Amino acid sequence: MHKKIQIMTQVIAKHNQSPITTFNNLKCKECGAEYELQAIHVCELCFGPLEVTYDYSGLCSQVTRESIASGPNSIWRYRQFLPVASDHPIDVGTGMTPLVFSQRLARRLGLKNLYIKNDAVNMPTLSFKDRVVSVALTRARELGFTTVSCASTGNLANSTAAIAAHAGLDCYVFIPADLEAGKVIGSLIYSPTLMAVEGNYDQVNRLCSEIANTYGWGFVNINLRPYYSEGSKTLGFEVAEQLGWKLPDHIVAPLASGSLFTKIYKGFHEFVKVGLVEDKAVRFSGAQAEGCSPIAQAFKRGMDFIQPVKPKTIAKSIAIGNPADGIYATEIARKTGGNIESVTDQEIIEGMKLLAETEGIFTETAGGTTIAVLKKLVESGKIDSEETTVVYITGNGLKTQEAVQGYIGEALTIEAKLDSFERKLERSRTLGRLEWQQVLV
């Protein structure tokens, strides 16, 4: 129907590639125009986003539950569902993070079947971004790039810098200048060129689009975005496999650009399509911070477009005021009977503490947002206590220590003597530990 458009690129594949058997081409999500598998992300005809398409009938004959289960203990067990041709993808152990059956958080919230997908311990840099970057840099290498880059709210910068270092690629990362120390040091340590842009993420992103047009670099979330974003499907695949090849009833995930949300959805549907799991209704609910909630606002007002906002929240990693896939996220939430909610910064901190105290998982502000929204949805009757619900924790709290400092009490200082300990213990027991710590703070 649409003719395939030949794209000129500055980059030519240098690596020998084994035959591409499962992914076909890039296709515009809006007008359906098809493109060759190069480093482009926007339709030349209608400016719609491009997405990778697959040969699902070919896939059916290639993959079984057994073939996947006997694959590597990483996202690359789903290699046939990912847009890379190489037999040697960059595998640093990314993915296959725990799906924790919640006992104590579930009880606290009154849920019976709650699971936590814990990407706070994803490898190597402790966020779900390691998934998308592993795919994007593998593809970048196939397309012949030797310099890679990204526009980032922090986690992506960490991941791109680390995996580029591992793969021996030159790396430039761009972040807003006001990020948390953990995200800055967690990039610099790998020796990329780190550019701190005076502005918010949306300004960083616009600048990087200009740079991507001028320099021959592979920007994982710009010109490589169609490949990159496919990596998030593995958060759908793993949950289905870890639930015993079943889909959940309800998922709750954070919303930044909205891409993760749409790709979990795509992942579930691909598994149904190739017969790995049975089809069923899955409700998709999304979480935003009130200080940057353009998708939640569009959802609540029934709008069919996203009104950009200026972010002002401690949840910096999801503070995207002009989210590229926001409108697709609202569509998915609507058609699956899910919800999109937002929470205040105070609720985000409470969410971080709640998850840590009940499950022993220290997540960053984005995870606090997701837990706070989960709580809000349960309290407002929008999640049923019997539903098999999966909440996605996407990053680690050690990177956003500033957010909780001053809200979690302090250590009780004692001398190295038994009587010093006993006096403090006595007083803390009288007052109750936390109140007393607050007296001290």
Add this chain to the structure above:
Amino acid sequence: MHKKIQIMTQVIAKHNQSPITTFNNLKCKECGAEYELQAIHVCELCFGPLEVTYDYSGLCSQVTRESIASGPNSIWRYRQFLPVASDHPIDVGTGMTPLVFSQRLARRLGLKNLYIKNDAVNMPTLSFKDRVVSVALTRARELGFTTVSCASTGNLANSTAAIAAHAGLDCYVFIPADLEAGKVIGSLIYSPTLMAVEGNYDQVNRLCSEIANTYGWGFVNINLRPYYSEGSKTLGFEVAEQLGWKLPDHIVAPLASGSLFTKIYKGFHEFVKVGLVEDKAVRFSGAQAEGCSPIAQAFKRGMDFIQPVKPKTIAKSIAIGNPADGIYATEIARKTGGNIESVTDQEIIEGMKLLAETEGIFTETAGGTTIAVLKKLVESGKIDSEETTVVYITGNGLKTQEAVQGYIGEALTIEAKLDSFERKLERSRTLGRLEWQQVLV
């Protein structure tokens, strides 16, 4: 030969236990006296340390390579080699961290068969301590403890607080008052009672020994130490399994108390004993920071005792001036033909940067120590380029950010405009990124 000594404890098992089939009793490493499986760690006759013994012939009939490989993707796949009776150990996904075949670090050092065992991404709290704590708290629960505790240099505090939160146990953790922010916040977030002791780790440890004698708490590394320390064997088991059921030629590991080192050794020997791997000579080399190197000093001087020191190093997590298992570590290094080396704080920082730049792994100061010692051993001809060498990285760099701040350059601040970017890029290329960043700092 030795009669079994009946020990009175304040704690009585509350949980129903399935039959204990693989572990027998506690045995003094010095005089061989045997004890029942309770919460004790020191021989009443000679004050030697107690160790768990197993029925290895029983074990032989229970485990095969296949039975292990089909077990959970965590340390509990080696359950029969661990001193717990419960069929439901505390499993938060701990263990089975990547064994990375090094390309870029190996090339830099001139090694051909270098592997990195990466516990910087261990679950849930990003250090090898999650292994020992998972075992200790499972055993603590079996022994009826409802309050658990530890004396810690930081990582152990994080791990005990997190896993106690997950298991719903009351928790008190004791740390030196001068620890890094990441280790303090990384404990407080789980809501333990955190006691910051004005003194070094050895003083904290002495205080905790007094408290353990007075209160009915399970101190993971004091009265539960025989169970706790067995968890480190899994760092031996996993390496053997991940190498394809083979032992390496040489291992390099950090030395704090010396316990980890001796337990990797025990793990390898147990696998040989039950026929899971072939016996072979493995050289054991250890790493210390020069500012706290009592084991390295004893090794170099051929002493048969450890002369305690006052620690003064940035490698706080391994700064134990009076290491309990130090002498056993020197014995193992000597009899296997290994070495124990120490490095300066400056070399430690260089080690952290080297690992990050070449492999994309951000380790804490202890890992920097181990990499720096690896480099030193290679350069002095004490590791052969052909040897299959495994270096153990035991913790994450996000917890010791202070150590590298000021040594890794800074972000280059730009306006959100293409020409601002291009001017900075031009200048940084002229000067070379790092030199230029140093001008800025």
